[in-house]
Amino acid sequence: MARALPQIVVVGGGFGGLFAARHLRRAPVRVTLLDRSNHHLFQPLLYQVATASLAPSDIAQPIRWVLKRQRNTRVLLAEVRSVDLTRRRVVIEDDQVPLEMGYDYLILATGSRHAYFGHDEWEPLAPGLKSLADAREIRQRFLTAFENAELEPDPVRRRPLLTFVIVGGGPTGVELAGAMSEIARHTMRRDFRTFDPREARVLLLEGGPRVLPSYPADLSEKARRQLEKLGVEVRTNSIVTGVDRQGVQVGGERIPARNVFWAAGNVASPLTRTLGVPLDKVGRVIVEPDLSIPGHPEAFAIGDMAVFTHQTGEPLPGVAPVAMQQARSAAENIQNRVAGRPTRPFHYRDKGNLATIGRAAAIAELGRFHLWGFVAWMAWLMIHIFFLIGFRNRLLVLIQWAWAYVTYQRGARLITERTLNDTAPVYQDRRQAERSISMRG
Amino acid sequence: MARALPQIVVVGGGFGGLFAARHLRRAPVRVTLLDRSNHHLFQPLLYQVATASLAPSDIAQPIRWVLKRQRNTRVLLAEVRSVDLTRRRVVIEDDQVPLEMGYDYLILATGSRHAYFGHDEWEPLAPGLKSLADAREIRQRFLTAFENAELEPDPVRRRPLLTFVIVGGGPTGVELAGAMSEIARHTMRRDFRTFDPREARVLLLEGGPRVLPSYPADLSEKARRQLEKLGVEVRTNSIVTGVDRQGVQVGGERIPARNVFWAAGNVASPLTRTLGVPLDKVGRVIVEPDLSIPGHPEAFAIGDMAVFTHQTGEPLPGVAPVAMQQARSAAENIQNRVAGRPTRPFHYRDKGNLATIGRAAAIAELGRFHLWGFVAWMAWLMIHIFFLIGFRNRLLVLIQWAWAYVTYQRGARLITERTLNDTAPVYQDRRQAERSISMRG
Numbered sequence: 075m076a077r078a079l080p081q082i083v084v085v086g087g088g089f090g091g092l093f094a095a096r097h098l099r100r101a102p103v104r105v106t107l108l109d110r111s112n113h114h115l116f117q118p119l120l121y122q123v124a125t126a127s128l129a130p131s132d133i134a135q136p137i138r139w140v141l142k143r144q145r146n147t148r149v150l151l152a153e154v155r156s157v158d159l160t161r162r163r164v165v166i167e168d169d170q171v172p173l174e175m176g177y178d179y180l181i182l183a184t185g186s187r188h189a190y191f192g193h194d195e196w197e198p199l200a201p202g203l204k205s206l207a208d209a210r211e212i213r214q215r216f217l218t219a220f221e222n223a224e225l226e227p228d229p230v231r232r233r234p235l236l237t238f239v240i241v242g243g244g245p246t247g248v249e250l251a252g253a254m255s256e257i258a259r260h261t262m263r264r265d266f267r268t269f270d271p272r273e274a275r276v277l278l279l280e281g282g283p284r285v286l287p288s289y290p291a292d293l294s295e296k297a298r299r300q301l302e303k304l305g306v307e308v309r310t311n312s313i314v315t316g317v318d319r320q321g322v323q324v325g326g327e328r329i330p331a332r333n334v335f336w337a338a339g340n341v342a343s344p345l346t347r348t349l350g351v352p353l354d355k356v357g358r359v360i361v362e363p364d365l366s367i368p369g370h371p372e373a374f375a376i377g378d379m380a381v382f383t384h385q386t387g388e389p390l391p392g393v394a395p396v397a398m399q400q401a402r403s404a405a406e407n408i409q410n411r412v413a414g415r416p417t418r419p420f421h422y423r424d425k426g427n428l429a430t431i432g433r434a435a436a437i438a439e440l441g442r443f444h445l446w447g448f449v450a451w452m453a454w455l456m457i458h459i460f461f462l463i464g465f466r467n468r469l470l471v472l473i474q475w476a477w478a479y480v481t482y483q484r485g486a487r488l489i490t491e492r493t494l495n496d497t498a499p500v501y502q503d504r505r506q507a508e509r510s511i512s513m514r515g
Numbered sequence: 516m517a518r519a520l521p522q523i524v525v526v527g528g529g530f531g532g533l534f535a536a537r538h539l540r541r542a543p544v545r546v547t548l549l550d551r552s553n554h555h556l557f558q559p560l561l562y563q564v565a566t567a568s569l570a571p572s573d574i575a576q577p578i579r580w581v582l583k584r585q586r587n588t589r590v591l592l593a594e595v596r597s598v599d600l601t602r603r604r605v606v607i608e609d610d611q612v613p614l615e616m617g618y619d620y621l622i623l624a625t626g627s628r629h630a631y632f633g634h635d636e637w638e639p640l641a642p643g644l645k646s647l648a649d650a651r652e653i654r655q656r657f658l659t660a661f662e663n664a665e666l667e668p669d670p671v672r673r674r675p676l677l678t679f680v681i682v683g684g685g686p687t688g689v690e691l692a693g694a695m696s697e698i699a700r701h702t703m704r705r706d707f708r709t710f711d712p713r714e715a716r717v718l719l720l721e722g723g724p725r726v727l728p729s730y731p732a733d734l735s736e737k738a739r740r741q742l743e744k745l746g747v748e749v750r751t752n753s754i755v756t757g758v759d760r761q762g763v764q765v766g767g768e769r770i771p772a773r774n775v776f777w778a779a780g781n782v783a784s785p786l787t788r789t790l791g792v793p794l795d796k797v798g799r800v801i802v803e804p805d806l807s808i809p810g811h812p813e814a815f816a817i818g819d820m821a822v823f824t825h826q827t828g829e830p831l832p833g834v835a836p837v838a839m840q841q842a843r844s845a846a847e848n849i850q851n852r853v854a855g856r857p858t859r860p861f862h863y864r865d866k867g868n869l870a871t872i873g874r875a876a877a878i879a880e881l882g883r884f885h886l887w888g889f890v891a892w893m894a895w896l897m898i899h900i901f902f903l904i905g906f907r908n909r910l911l912v913l914i915q916w917a918w919a920y921v922t923y924q925r926g927a928r929l930i931t932e933r934t935l936n937d938t939a940p941v942y943q944d945r946r947q948a949e950r951s952i953s954m955r956g
């Protein structure tokens with residue numbers, strides 16, 4: 075009898091896990107990809123779902139569909155609770171009906187989640203943006219704020235309803251702030267009768283001295299100016315010290331605001347804490363030069379849940395290109411080990427960075443070239459359209475973008491479930507809850 | 516000082532309410548449209564969202580956006596709790612912060628909801644299809660059933676996971692059953708490794724002697740044959756006497772099934788019970804020939820929440836064309852009354868009926884012409900594309916239909932939030948709940 079093929083388990087269906095599985099498609103192995111959601115998400119465009127420009131299905135694709143022709147691979151919808159690196163098993167359930175799965179090689183790629191710096195109680199008050207559910211939550215709150223303002227005749231009481239605070243000046247915060255300000259000033263211009271949507275204030279609070287701190291200083295300054303042109307109030311050196319239902323506290327200053335969104339920090343997926351290996355201060359696995367987990371040469375960690383410092387001494391950034399290149403390297407190193415060859419160290423090739431700010435506004439760092447404004451935005455658009463390859467919806471997304479650009483309209487402005495947020499001017503939580511329930515009846 | 520313009524309140528943003536408001540756009544009145552959701556839904560295509568062919572934003576449009584250029588009209592997101600016909604007020608909230616709104620003329624168009632014939636406890640077990648939230652719930656259950664089957668190696672235990680029972684053989688039940696069978700047999704063919712999706716059974720249970728009972732008998736028979744060709748098991752004279760987590764009871768027979776969907780009956784919106792006027796046995800307002808509410812000539816009820824028997828002695832069917840024609844009549848009668856003219860009785864012009872069954876399968880009754888199969892389906896397609904006019908997404912929907920038709924692919928197969936349903940083979944409810952919560956983190 076022939077020896078059974080090695081079993082590779084890949085945990086996570088983001089850029090890291092999905093591309094790792096794809097790189098193994100011709101290898102003499104069996105692959106099982108586990109993810110707790112059924113779809114791969116094109117995360118760079120998630121903020122467009124959160125601001126009602128794109129529909130969830132425009133930027134998400136069932137993992138099963140992406141891998142359907144890859145016959146050596148199966149996809150299971152299941153959340154991995156822990157990993158036993160010594161016994162080489164992943165645990166899907168732990169007590170009531172434990173379900174374990176053995177592996178010969180493992181690739182962990184479960185990403186990161188938002189961090190509230192020890193203030194987890196802020197999470198329901200200031201949701202972050204990682205999943206489609208998060209994006210829908212933010213969209214509901216954003217759209218509902220304007221609906222509630224229409225019901226509030228008193229301008230003084232309306233002001234906090236129309237104040238939007240985004241905490242964190244990284245790429246996600248900048249994208250959200252730019253898009254929200256643009257929508258309020260242009261898209262919604264004629265929609266309301268009680269107030270002018272241009273009353274809306276969008277504040278971007280960054281704790282450090284400049285927005286987009288991972289970019290060169292001149293591009294941060296360009297980004298700031300572009301945001302201000304879109305109507306965003308940018309405040310740097312502004313560390314949030316409190317969040318409650320009525321607003322945020324920034325040191326001694328109080329900002330009344332019923333809508334707070336969080337884009338201020340990440341920690342690694344909690345799965346890393348079950349591994350029993352050294353982690354950095356945000357919980358990431360400190361991997362070897364070949365991306366394996368120290369002491370476990372058959373197990374690899376890639377993408378946002380891992381920290382790789384062997385190239386420059388500094389951690390590589392938590393961006394899709396790093397995850398995708400690491401996926402390839404980990405898949406190749408597994409094939410090297412299966413074939414009895416030594417593994418090879420990972421080397422990241424930085425092809426440039428782009429961040430979008432709003433309508434025809436972006437910044438780009440492409441080697442020594444720094445671009446901004448419309449040129450950078452066109453580059454951003456081209457690259458994102460290109461990477462949507464494999465997504466059925468590339469053409470549709472392009473049509474929708476063109477439409478939104480020309481008409482200032484937004485496509486997916488639906489409040490499909492009433493959220494139990496606290497932005498309503500006249501309703502109490504209990505009543506909101508009842509209403510939300512009765513709507514589903 | 517000039518007399519203030521008459522205040523018209525329209526409750527509901529479906530076909531009835533939205534079209535009523537539009538017909539009043541040039542009238543010398545002020546219009547307020549109240550709806551508890553922010554969007555108008557193209558309900559004839561809702562089953563396509565439930566079966567993952569279209570995205571919610573393809574068939575829904577913000578009411579505010581549709582009416583933005585209609586300057587005499589404002590749109591408020593609010594649920595009307597009751598109506599005081601005597602004092603001419605609608606009540607948005609009742610106790611804690613009561614919010615009342617007076618009117619000179621009223622149009623009620625709040626539609627209907629599913630009826631469980633005295634078994635409201637079946638609702639969480641067998642969800643119906645009225646709103647986008649309902650459609651998403653059905654889609655999650657439908658897609659999750661296949662995911663859970665992939666985790667279940669035992670074919671005997673897998674069988675109820677892959678059994679889909681649709682209760683009710685009207686248009687919604689027929690559409691759902693046809694689409695679900697088609698997806699299982701074609702779209703998902705290569706997606707799974709543990710089982711063949713063609714194992715899935717789709718049962719359509721109709722209490723009466725034939726499906727689509729509102730159509731002529733020959734077309735019911737055509738519909739039945741087309742359903743059977745798509746793989747649906749059609750059972751007529753099958754009255755469901757019990758629903759639980761493990762299946763349904765049909766008289767003496769037990770059908771093990773973990774997926775039950777409800778399309779068996781409607782009752783009028785509960786708002787009608789607050790009016791203090793005579794209702795029919797499903798709670799509909801029995802309106803006068805001019806659509807006004809008996810004893811209240813300034814208040815009108817239209818669409819599915821009203822019953823109109825003056826034309827033929829039989830109630831008009833609960834379909835969009837009736838609601839849209841009644842909207843026009845009510846709007847004209849209000850303008851007649853404002854101008855001091857007598858109102859005119861409503862007269863329904865039946866332009867034909869179509870029901871779709873699946874890929875290239877439908878039936879149509881157009882006067883004396885009875886069509887079926889591909890011809891009827893083309894007629895259905897043309898008419899629905901035509902009526903999506905005013906929906907930005909008409910072109911996109913057409914592209915998606917064409918794509919789905921040619922490739923057998925489905926566009927919107929996303930499980931965006933794990934539902935707390937009971938179809939999982941190995942998880943308990945508590946654990947599912949935890950998982951669902953942790954996913955949002």
